[in-house]
Amino acid sequence: TAGITQAPTSQILAAGRSMTLRCTQDMRHNAMYWYRQDLGLGLRLIHYSNTAGTTGKGEVPDGYSVSRANTDDFPLTLASAVPSQTSVYFCASSVSGDNTGELFFGEGSRLTVL
Amino acid sequence: GQNIDQPTEMTATEGAIVQINCTYQTSGFNGLFWYQQHAGEAPTFLSYNVLDGLEEKGRFSSFLSRSKGYSYLLLKELQMKDSASYLCAVSSNDYKLSFGAGTTVTVRA
Numbered sequence: 001t002a003g004i005t006q007a008p009t010s011q012i013l014a015a016g017r018s019m020t021l022r023c024t025q026d027m028r029h030n031a032m033y034w035y036r037q038d039l040g041l042g043l044r045l046i047h048y049s050n051t052a053g054t055t056g057k058g059e060v061p062d063g064y065s066v067s068r069a070n071t072d073d074f075p076l077t078l079a080s081a082v083p084s085q086t087s088v089y090f091c092a093s094s095v096s097g098d099n100t101g102e103l104f105f106g107e108g109s110r111l112t113v114l
Numbered sequence: 115g116q117n118i119d120q121p122t123e124m125t126a127t128e129g130a131i132v133q134i135n136c137t138y139q140t141s142g143f144n145g146l147f148w149y150q151q152h153a154g155e156a157p158t159f160l161s162y163n164v165l166d167g168l169e170e171k172g173r174f175s176s177f178l179s180r181s182k183g184y185s186y187l188l189l190k191e192l193q194m195k196d197s198a199s200y201l202c203a204v205s206s207n208d209y210k211l212s213f214g215a216g217t218t219v220t221v222r223a
Contacts, residue, residue: 035213040122040215041202041215042201042213042214042215042216043157043203043213044213045210045211045212048172051135059212090156090157097210099144099145099205100144100145100162100164100205101162102147102159102162103147103149103157103159103211104159105156105158107155107156107173108155108156111149
């Protein structure tokens, strides 16, 4: 069972360049999320989507954008990368968006911005 | 918003018991989660508590006291494979989920 697939696994990016992290789920979950994980800070929510066609801002949305054109895909775009966006990015999904159910995480995308 | 505190690191011996505490302050409460994350891997779900008391799942148990804003994760009969980070996460009344910074548990032989 694939669950959640993220790509790329890792990437080195020059500052000022754009980048899209891809996320696909095959569980037909309604809600999807993007988190970043930094040492000592834990997981912080960037953007979320409770259902296809809707998105919302999380705790640290600046510099990132998302779209949810269908149930399965939830790409995260960095329009103009900056070094502070160096992090490990996790995509996650859950059955509903009420945060009372288990989150299923992808394997993560390690991004380094130089 | 939420404030979630858990110890940064803990070390224990194989076969022993370790208790990881998590305290939280939140605007409303809608449940508390524990996740396990091995180094370089994705977090995986361990438990969800929404009512007070102890929930047991094999070697792992999770406890919640809503009045004290307190939870703990109890790992019994520690095995080397239990070496990982353990993340406490709280869901608030506005259905936002916030994670603590995580507790890294090292199990020594």
